[in-house]
Amino acid sequence: MKILLVEDSRTSVLMVESLLKEDPDEDYQLVVAGSVEAAKARLVDDDFELILLDLTLPDSSGLATLDSILAVSKGTGIVVLTSTTDEKVGLAALQHGAQDFLIKDETYRKVLLRAVKYARQRAISEREVREAKELAEFATRSKSSFIANLSHELRTPLNAVIGFSELLLEGVVGELKGKQREYTEDIHKSGQYLHGLIGTVLDISKIEADRLELHDGKVNMHSLIDDVVERISGAYRNDKIVYVKQIEDSMPDVRADQTMMAQIVTNLVTNAVKYSPGGGTVTVEAKINGGGDMILRISDQGIGIPKDDLVKVMQPFERTEVCKEHHIDGTGLGLPLTKGLVEAHGGTLEIDSDIGVGTTVTVHLPPDRLSM
Numbered sequence: 001m002k003i004l005l006v007e008d009s010r011t012s013v014l015m016v017e018s019l020l021k022e023d024p025d026e027d028y029q030l031v032v033a034g035s036v037e038a039a040k041a042r043l044v045d046d047d048f049e050l051i052l053l054d055l056t057l058p059d060s061s062g063l064a065t066l067d068s069i070l071a072v073s074k075g076t077g078i079v080v081l082t083s084t085t086d087e088k089v090g091l092a093a094l095q096h097g098a099q100d101f102l103i104k105d106e107t108y109r110k111v112l113l114r115a116v117k118y119a120r121q122r123a124i125s126e127r128e129v130r131e132a133k134e135l136a137e138f139a140t141r142s143k144s145s146f147i148a149n150l151s152h153e154l155r156t157p158l159n160a161v162i163g164f165s166e167l168l169l170e171g172v173v174g175e176l177k178g179k180q181r182e183y184t185e186d187i188h189k190s191g192q193y194l195h196g197l198i199g200t201v202l203d204i205s206k207i208e209a210d211r212l213e214l215h216d217g218k219v220n221m222h223s224l225i226d227d228v229v230e231r232i233s234g235a236y237r238n239d240k241i242v243y244v245k246q247i248e249d250s251m252p253d254v255r256a257d258q259t260m261m262a263q264i265v266t267n268l269v270t271n272a273v274k275y276s277p278g279g280g281t282v283t284v285e286a287k288i289n290g291g292g293d294m295i296l297r298i299s300d301q302g303i304g305i306p307k308d309d310l311v312k313v314m315q316p317f318e319r320t321e322v323c324k325e326h327h328i329d330g331t332g333l334g335l336p337l338t339k340g341l342v343e344a345h346g347g348t349l350e351i352d353s354d355i356g357v358g359t360t361v362t363v364h365l366p367p368d369r370l371s372m
Contacts, residue, residue, distance in 0.1 A: 001120060002029045004048040006039040006069065007081070008057050012104070016052065019112050026117075036060040036068050043072045050119050051078045053098075055089070062089075063096055070097050077123040079115055099123075147205040151198050158198070162191040200333045204316055207340035214344060218253040218371055219261050221286045221296075228265045229284060232273060240279025248287040253371040254294060260341045267338045268298040268361050275359065276302035277326060292367035299360040303328075305353040313351070314339055322355065345369060 003020075007013050013032055020028040031048070033039035036059050039051075051073060055065045066080060080093040080101040090101030099119050102111060165188035168176060176184055206212045229243050254261065265284070272282045280301030287295050305313060309320045317332040339349045346366050353359040 001026055001050065001116075002046075002048050003031070003050045003052060003116070004039060004042055004076075005030055005032050005052045006034075006036070006057065006065075007032065007052070007054045008034040009054070012054065012081075016112065020116070023113055034058070036065055039069060040072050043069070043074065043076075047074070048076050049123060050116060051076055052081055052116075053078050054081045055093070056083065063092055066093055066096050066098060075126075077119045077126075079119050147202060151202045154198055155195065158191055158195055162188060162195065165191060197331060197333070200331070200337055204333065204337050204340060207337070207344065212340070212344050214257045214260065216255050217258055219256045219258050220253055221251050221294075222247050224258075224262055225265060225284055225286060228262065228269055232266070232269050236273050241273055241276060242279075242281045244281055244283040246283060246285040246287075251286055251288065251294075254365065255369050255371055256345055256365070260344070264338050264341050264363065265296070265298075267334045268296075268363075271334055271361075272298050272300035272302065272359070274328060274330070275304075275323070276300045277328070278302075280358070288370070292370070294365040294370055296363040296365070297360060299358060301358040304355040304357055304359055305351065306355055307353070310351050310353065 005013060005016055007016070017030060020026075020030060031042060031046070033042050035057050039053075042048075043051075051069060053066065053069055055062055057065055060068060066078065069078060077099040078097070080090060080098045081104060082089055082093075082101060083104045087103070090103065093101050099122055100115050102115055165184055167173070168184045169181070169188060203212070225245060225247060229245060233241070233243055269282065269284060276282065281299075282301075283297075283299045285295070285297040285299075289295050303322055303326055305320055306322065309322075312318045313320060313332070313335050315332075316336045319330060319332040323330065335351075342349045342363050342365075346369065348364045350362045350364075351359065352362070
């Protein structure tokens with residue numbers, strides 16, 4: 001174990017050397033620096049597993065000594081050595097970033113080796129956590145790259161399937177009759193569905209990799225909600241659903257990505273309709289609360305979500321048993337994507353639901369997203 005001892009007292013240096021030699025289980029390599037500047041030079045040129053640091057040196061004293069070493073320590077654990085009996089200095093050192101502190105008193109000889117071993121184990125643990133984090137980030141980047149490449153490879157032939165099926169439906173090669181038209185419409189519809197699914201998976205991958213790019217502009221919530229509700233009501237043609245829009249008259253424009261905001265509202269309203277097979281009212285509310293947040297709230301009177309599944313439905317590809325029992329189609333990607341898009345705008349998404357009563361999804365966007 002390679003240790004840097006920053007200490008100007010020859011007596012203290014000899015004591016540390018003798019204490020380290022008493023450990024039969026470890027081979028210590030001790031390097032001594034008698035000042036802050038000498039220690040900084042050592043740290044620039046070499047790597048250490050631990051730093052033992054006296055706070056009182058010829059060219060520095062107190063917490064300033066610790067701060068100087070922390071600046072060049074490259075994350076190496078530091079155990080502060082102090083002659084004072086005032087533990088406040090040691091506690092302050094911990095707050096500044098030291099791993100531990102030792103007071104040079106009658107217990108010094110007993111606790112030094114234990115402190116060194118503990119500091120080393122902690123350093124190893126921190127390194128393992130850091131390496132695991134880096135590995136996870138690498139895996140996420142690799143997954144994102146794979147999904148992006150796969151999406152490109154899938155979209156190229158899929159665009160051809162969609163394009164040629166459209167040409168067939170337009171009668172470019174002659175009129176389609178009966179089963180010909182029915183099958184071609186199925187091909188076209190399935191192609192469009194798969195195209196949308198690929199885009200959704202790619203967006204979620206970008207969110208997980210923190211690579212989602214926002215193109216902010218002014219979004220008029222009145223117009224956006226009107227367009228979404230009109231489009232969805234026309235697409236689903238469910239006469240049992242009553243749409244209620246409650247948009248604050250003085251609602252200012254929102255500084256947001258227009259496409260993403262439309263996707264947020266579309267996903268939430270679509271879910272409200274889709275999970276209301278028995279009909280009822282779908283309410284879309286937009287207002288400014290007392291704290292200056294923009295509140296977007298979509299409520300339905302549908303089948304609801306079990307309380308135990310509220311966390312589960314926020315994970316990609318997760319669906320509840322209630323959905324399966326009601327034979328409601330879906331991929332389990334809508335809510336995770338919507339939550340990611342909201343959080344990319346600095347907002348939050350909350351769900352409140354009761355089985356057989358309905359679901360309410362509330363989106364909060366912070367005041368800095370409003371164009372007052």
